[in-house]
C-alpha cells in the first residue's frame with residue numbers, strides 16, 4: 580500500500596515570480612492611507628476604480644507574469660526575440676486586465692514595470708540584487724518592439740505638451756525612482772522602527788517627490804505635479820507617515836490631490852515595483868529554490 584503523498588508540488592521559478600508580482604500589486608492596492616489613490620478607505624480621485632477591481636485586475640495578470648518569466652528562462656538573453664515576446668505577452672495581459680475590469684485601465688503601467696522586472700529576474704535567478712535586476716530590465720526596455728502599436732496614449736500626450744519623461748524612460752534608465760527613492764526610503768523607515776505599513780507609505784512618498792507622473796500631468800497639469808512633489812516632500816520633512824505631524828500633512832496632501840483630480844497612478848506602480856524588488860532581493864527566495 581502506498582502512503583498518501585501530501586507534499587505540495589514545488590513551484591516553478593515562473594510560478595514563484597508571478598506570485599511575487601501579484602502580491603506586490605495587491606499590497607500596493609491595500610496600503611492605506613495613500614494620497615488620492617484607491618485604497619482600503621475608498622477610491623481617492625477615481626470614479627471608475629475601487630479596491631475590488633484593483634484586486635481582480637492584479638489576479639488577472641498572474642498568467643502574463645508567469646508567461647514572461649517562462650519566456651525569459653527559455654530565451655535566456657536580453658535580445659529582440661525576448662523583447663518582442665514580452666511585448667506580445669504584455670499586450671495580451673492588458674487585454675485580460677481590460678476584460679476583467681470592463682475596459683478600465685487599472686494596471687497598464689504596472690504590467691510594463693513589473694513585467695520587465697519579472698522577466699529580468701527570471702533570466703538569472705542567482706543574480707537578484709535590485710541593481711542587477713533593474714539593469715537587465717533597462718537593457719530590455721531599450722530594445723525596440725517592432726510590433727508595438729504607437730497610440731497617442733495619455734503618456735505620449737503629456738510628453739508632447741510638457742516634455743515629460745514617462746514610464747518608458749523610467750524603465751530605460753533602470754528605474755531610478757525605485758532604486759534611488761523608493762527602496763532606500765523603505766529600508767530607512769524600517770530601520771527607524773516605523774513599522775511596515777508606514778515604511779511602505781514613506782517609500783511611496785519618496786517616489787512622489789521627484790517623479791514626472793504622466794497620470795498626474797494628464798489629469799492636473801503642472802500645478803498637480805508640483806502639488807504632488809512638494810506635498811510628498813512636506814510629509815517626509817514632517818517626520819513621515821509614522822509621526823503625528825507627518826500624518827496631518829499626509830491628510831492635507833490627500834485632500835489637495837483629490838481636489839485637483841491628481842491621482843499618482845504612476846507612483847503607485849513604482850511602489851509595487853519597489854515591493855517586488857525588495858521581496859526578490861530580501862527573501863533570497865529565488866536563489867534558494869531554483
Ligand SMILES: CC(C)(COP(=O)(O)OP(=O)(O)OC[C@H]1O[C@@H](n2cnc3c(N)ncnc32)[C@H](O[C@H]2O[C@H](COP(=O)(O)OP(=O)(O)OP(=O)(O)O)[C@@H](O)[C@H]2O)[C@@H]1O)[C@@H](O)C(=O)NCCC(=O)NCCS
Pocket residue numbers: 665666667668669670684685686687688689690691692694695724727732733734735744745746747749790791792793794797798844845846848849
Ligand atoms: C511603454 C508603455 C509604458 C506605454 O507608455 P505611455 O507613457 O505611452 O502610456 P500610458 O498609456 O500613458 O501608460 C503609462 C502608464 O505608466 C504609469 N506611469 C505614469 N507615469 C509614470 C512614470 N513617470 N514612471 C513609471 N510609470 C508611470 C501610469 O500607470 C498608472 O496609471 C494608470 C492610469 O492611467 P490613465 O489611463 O492615464 O488613467 P486615467 O487618468 O485614470 O484615465 P481616464 O480616467 O481618463 O480613463 C494605471 O493603469 C496605472 O498603472 C501610466 O498610465 C507600455 O504600457 C507599453 O508600451 N505597453 C505596450 C505593451 C508592452 O510592451 N507591454 C510591456 C511588456 S513588459
Ligand SMILES: Nc1ncnc2[nH]cnc12
Pocket residue numbers: 607608615616617618623625628633685686689842843844845847848
Ligand atoms: N492604488 C491605485 N489607485 C489608483 N490608480 C492606481 N494605479 C495603480 N495603483 C493604483
